[in-house]
Amino acid sequence: MKRPGLGTALAVVAFLTFFLGPFFWQVLTSLWPDGELTRPWPSHLTVENYASVLWGRPFLRVVANSLLVAALTTLFCLTMGAAAAFALAKLEFRGRGLLLSAALAVSMFPPIATVSPLYLILRAVGLRDSLIGLALPYATFALPLTLWVLTSFFRQLPDELYRAARVDGCTPFQAFRRVLLPLAAPGLATTAILVFIFAWNEFLYALTFLSTPEKRTVPVAISLFASEYREPWGEIAAASVVATLPLVVLTVLFQRRIVSGLTAGAVKE
Amino acid sequence: MKGGGSLERERRQAYLLVAPAVLVLLGVALYPILAAVWLSLHRFILVFGERRLTGLDNYAFLLSDARFWAALGNTAYFTLVAVTVEVLLAVPLALLLNRAFPGRGLLRASVLVPWAIPTVVSARLWAWMFNPEYGVINRLLPGNDINWLGAPGYALHAAILVDVWKTTPFVALLVLAGLQGIPEDLYKAARVDGASAWRAFRSITLPLLKPALLLALLFRSLDAFRVFDAIYVLTEGGPANTTETLSIYAYKTLMRSGDFGYGSALSVATFLCVVLLAVVWLRLLGREEGAR
Numbered sequence: 001m002k003r004p005g006l007g008t009a010l011a012v013v014a015f016l017t018f019f020l021g022p023f024f025w026q027v028l029t030s031l032w033p034d035g036e037l038t039r040p041w042p043s044h045l046t047v048e049n050y051a052s053v054l055w056g057r058p059f060l061r062v063v064a065n066s067l068l069v070a071a072l073t074t075l076f077c078l079t080m081g082a083a084a085a086f087a088l089a090k091l092e093f094r095g096r097g098l099l100l101s102a103a104l105a106v107s108m109f110p111p112i113a114t115v116s117p118l119y120l121i122l123r124a125v126g127l128r129d130s131l132i133g134l135a136l137p138y139a140t141f142a143l144p145l146t147l148w149v150l151t152s153f154f155r156q157l158p159d160e161l162y163r164a165a166r167v168d169g170c171t172p173f174q175a176f177r178r179v180l181l182p183l184a185a186p187g188l189a190t191t192a193i194l195v196f197i198f199a200w201n202e203f204l205y206a207l208t209f210l211s212t213p214e215k216r217t218v219p220v221a222i223s224l225f226a227s228e229y230r231e232p233w234g235e236i237a238a239a240s241v242v243a244t245l246p247l248v249v250l251t252v253l254f255q256r257r258i259v260s261g262l263t264a265g266a267v268k269e
Numbered sequence: 270m271k272g273g274g275s276l277e278r279e280r281r282q283a284y285l286l287v288a289p290a291v292l293v294l295l296g297v298a299l300y301p302i303l304a305a306v307w308l309s310l311h312r313f314i315l316v317f318g319e320r321r322l323t324g325l326d327n328y329a330f331l332l333s334d335a336r337f338w339a340a341l342g343n344t345a346y347f348t349l350v351a352v353t354v355e356v357l358l359a360v361p362l363a364l365l366l367n368r369a370f371p372g373r374g375l376l377r378a379s380v381l382v383p384w385a386i387p388t389v390v391s392a393r394l395w396a397w398m399f400n401p402e403y404g405v406i407n408r409l410l411p412g413n414d415i416n417w418l419g420a421p422g423y424a425l426h427a428a429i430l431v432d433v434w435k436t437t438p439f440v441a442l443l444v445l446a447g448l449q450g451i452p453e454d455l456y457k458a459a460r461v462d463g464a465s466a467w468r469a470f471r472s473i474t475l476p477l478l479k480p481a482l483l484l485a486l487l488f489r490s491l492d493a494f495r496v497f498d499a500i501y502v503l504t505e506g507g508p509a510n511t512t513e514t515l516s517i518y519a520y521k522t523l524m525r526s527g528d529f530g531y532g533s534a535l536s537v538a539t540f541l542c543v544v545l546l547a548v549v550w551l552r553l554l555g556r557e558e559g560a561r
Contacts, residue, residue, distance in 0.1 A: 011365055012376055020379050022434065023386070025405055026394045038403055084290035091283035092276070099287060106298040108488075108547060110495030112516040113540035114297070116523050116533045117304035140297045143290060166275075172282040201387035203498040204516075208524055219389035223502050233397050240390045251385040252378045259377075262439065263446040 030237035049238035070199040072135040081146030089154030107144035153187025190261040308533035315527040327534035344514040348493040363444035380438040392502035421511040447481025487550040
């Protein structure tokens with residue numbers, strides 16, 4: 001490894017400061033005593049903001065809501081997406097290219113374009129103000145993502161595996177279930193992480209469809225976080241840290257997978 | 270492969286396997302788009318239950334609606350500036366990530382942090398830093414009391430900065446994937462020929478990176494054009510509608526005014542703009558493919 005020059009070192013420091021600085025500032029704000037926010041520097045650090053967010057507000061409930069919606073979306077999209085992605089990667093049928101392009105097109109839809117009809121549909125079937133109902137429109141962005149990432153994973157598995165299973169008497173479906181699906185486990189994990197993060201972060205549908213405060217998801221709750229007389233910056237920061245720390249840990253741990261998943265569909269095509 | 274019957278069976282099972290996904294896509298995407306077009310041809314106020322067909326009236330109004338044109342202008346400006354800055358930052362970042370140096374793993378993991386944070390949270394985090402009295406930004410710039418989110422002219426740029434912070438990493442990753450596809454031999458050959466680093470960048474890296482760059486531009490501009498979360502949290506479209514984008518205007522019309530007819534017309538207009546943008550980019554990409 002060549003010793004990095006001064007330019008490289010400066011560039012690394014600049015990028016690190018820009019990308020991590022605001023996040024650390026948020027962490028510091030969350031530990032800042034509430035009465036001292038007007039001061040340039042805290043006299044001591046405290047966890048009182050965390051205490052009031054976790055015990056004084058229904059925030060744990062909100063986190064549970066988000067977990068539920070994100071987990072449901074992930075399960076729902078992976079179940080359907082894995083079967084479809086296998087067929088797209090390994091089977092011959094008409095409309096394969098069309099389906100993949102359609103999925104890509106759908107993922108580029110501005111969500112606002114479908115909000116008004118989805119609102120009316122969900123209201124008509126009694127699922128508007130419901131966390132389960134929210135997982136359905138989440139398929140608009142999550143299913144195309146699943147299809148693209150998983151199809152590229154299934155394509156990487158050798159065709160011989162599939163043919164051998166067929167020669168051994170498996171139907172295409174059995175070949176999928178018994179042979180290819182277990183081998184695609186790393187791909188499924190990558191996709192699950194990506195879909196989970198996207199669903200956890202979604203805002204517009206959750207804001208529009210959920211009206212009961214107890215049903216809010218994390219982004220909606222944080223956007224509406226307020227107290228009567230002024231913005232509770234310390235509490236907002238604490239809630240933000242609670243809501244993002246799991247994601248940050250997940251991202252740092254599975255960095256390689258996330259990067260390969262994000263760029264799989266995009267670049268190899 | 271076995272006989273024709275087996276192939277037939279394979280095809281049948283393929284359709285069965287993709288059917289659920291296709292049905293869901295039709296249900297959550299195609300049907301709602303068509304329904305939105307249909308709704309946009311109505312006068313439809315949700316709370317009054319008033320609903321009647323008015324043909325193209327909503328679109329006629331839209332064409333003369335100054336607020337719509339202002340929102341379109343804001344959206345276009347936001348997209349253009351944000352995406353340009355993101356690409357200009359992402360290329361050096363990707364070049365850096367493509368080199369071997371101690372701490373590369375750390376940098377790669379940390380650029381993903383803004384990407385993983387919910388947009389709403391990043392907007393709140395920046396809103397606090399932008400706070401005119403106690404925010405860290407005004408404290409770092411002494412003698413400065415800019416009201417970043419409250420002053421027209423500043424607010425939209427503040428929103429752009431938040432978007433740049435959040436999405437530059439994604440662009441950099443796409444560029445990095447493109448960089449890793451360039452054979453190392455080309456650089457060796459260039460060095461043997463005595464080419465400078467800058468020359469190698471211009472003659473090897475940039476041309477070979479063009480497809481990846483165009484793809485990143487395509488994804489990012491379509492994504493930036495539908496911007497909602499960050500601006501809704503930062504300013505809700507204010508001050509004086511100077512940060513109101515198409516998605517924000519449509520959302521307010523739908524959910525605040527309950528006007529599902531005109532709101533749907535605005536949504537459909539946003540959709541058509543995105544389609545137009547996609548067609549233009551795909552043409553450019555197609556020409557790029559054709560040239561190679």
